[in-house]
Amino acid sequence: MANSLKKYREKRDFKKTGEPHGDAKKKSKKRFSIQKHDASNLHYDFRLEYEGVLKSWAIPKGPSTDPADKRLAIQTEDHPVDYIDFEGTIPEGEYGAGKVMVWDRGTYENITEKDGELRGIGESLDAGHLLINLNGEKLKGGYAFNRMEGEKWLMVKMDDAESDARRNPVSTEPESVKSGKKIKDIE
Numbered sequence: 001m002a003n004s005l006k007k008y009r010e011k012r013d014f015k016k017t018g019e020p021h022g023d024a025k026k027k028s029k030k031r032f033s034i035q036k037h038d039a040s041n042l043h044y045d046f047r048l049e050y051e052g053v054l055k056s057w058a059i060p061k062g063p064s065t066d067p068a069d070k071r072l073a074i075q076t077e078d079h080p081v082d083y084i085d086f087e088g089t090i091p092e093g094e095y096g097a098g099k100v101m102v103w104d105r106g107t108y109e110n111i112t113e114k115d116g117e118l119r120g121i122g123e124s125l126d127a128g129h130l131l132i133n134l135n136g137e138k139l140k141g142g143y144a145f146n147r148m149e150g151e152k153w154l155m156v157k158m159d160d161a162e163s164d165a166r167r168n169p170v171s172t173e174p175e176s177v178k179s180g181k182k183i184k185d186i187e
């Protein structure tokens with residue numbers, strides 16, 4: 001775990017930013033969160049709790065509930081588990097400067113199969129193909145993550161009872177699930 005967070009810590013000055021250093025103990029239940037991050041380019045950070053860290057992707061357009069949408073998801077460095085509900089402002093001049101808000105959070109389940117058997121998350125990530133079932137406050141149901149090349153993945157809603165081509169929660173449900181605030185009101 002410590003090694004996996006090296007890059008994350010090197011990029012930050014913890015005397016200046018309120019972001020967590022990453023010392024909290026991991027919990028057994030697998031959680032996910034999606035943070036709206038108004039940095040130089042507005043994006044949504046998708047984070048999956050796995051083996052004591054948060055596997056992370058930056059999604060420029062945010063997630064969709066429409067299976068026809070393919071959303072670019074750029075894999076970024078692992079983050080510490082206590083980042084999962086971080087909300088606040090990263091100071092000017094610091095890495096990722098700007099406001100961060102918890103747009104969605106909940107639990108997830110790995111549903112990736114290979115040859116009819118459940119395949120582990122680590123193996124699935126290595127293979128560049130991961131299917132998960134989300135139970136968030138906003139997002140629910142299956143999502144597929146498929147690697148195209150390098151750090152570039154596509155996040156696509158799976159066609160199931162929770163898919164909805166008309167919902168568009170990124171624009172119609174902008175509030176934080178933690179504070180109820182919109183991103184402009186985050187301190």
Ligand code: MN
Nearest residue numbers: 037045058096
């Ligand atoms: Mn970010």
